[in-house]
Amino acid sequence: MKDLASMGINLMKKSIKIVAVLILTLSTSLFVLSIGARISGIYINTTPSLPVGFYKVVDEPILSGAYVAFCPPQGAVFDIARDRSYINQGNCPGGYGLLLKRVFAQSGDRVSIDQAGIFVNGEHLPNSAQLKTDAEGHALPQYRLQAALDDSEYLLLSDLNPQSFDARYFGLIARDQIQQVVRPVFTWSH
Incomplete structure (x- = not known):
């Protein structure tokens, strides 16, 4: 036995x-x-903020509708996002991972951000309403803004995922945070 x-x-x-x-x-x-x-020059996106798949770095200007890779600026909102795993840890300053988002507003566009969502030039963007809490019940930042964007400001978010951690919680991103413009090569969702 x-x-x-x-x-x-x-x-x-x-x-x-x-x-x-x-x-x-x-x-x-x-x-x-x-x-x-x-x-x-290939990024692999595994998050639901953009279609899951492969993205290639391209030499194109940053325009509305473009996908971009950016390093989040150091600050409390991104520390919370990293600590709660909304974003990955990585090689950007602050230990943040590079994020991929889509440009929805740029220089000259009027942007309004509140709990109802994001409006660009008076048009409400789909899936942009702020959530009060995340899936774990933690309070989310409630960012507010009404402004015309200048030459160095961009509004970056996901119109696909209503739970995406994006501009509705952290606001505008400066031009010097954006690393590259990327284009989908092969995606398999949305």
Whole structure:
């Protein structure tokens, strides 16, 4: 009976080691793949803020409708977002990860942000109403703004996901925060 029990324990230990090696191999492979993609100018979006898929860096101007990659500015709202995992940790100042969002307003556009949502030049943007709390019940920032944007300001958000952490909570992004314009290469949602 003891031999049978010890054989079962040894089999379980071997199974756990095999699973651990498989997980480590898969994690390492994904990490290397993401580094290779980034070096080649490809971003992999896995969040529902934009269609999930691959985005390529392009040499185009930052215009309304463009997708952009940006480093969030350091501040309390992004510290909260990082700590609550709304955004990933990464290599941007403050330890924030690079974000991908779509440009919805730029220089000269009039923007209004309140709990009802975001209005650009008087037009209400879809899925832009602010939520009071996140899925865990934590209070969300309630950003307010009424302004005409200047040459260095952009409104970045997701019109696909009503739960996206975007301009409705952090406001405008300065031009110097935007790293690149990106274009979808292959997406499989929305």
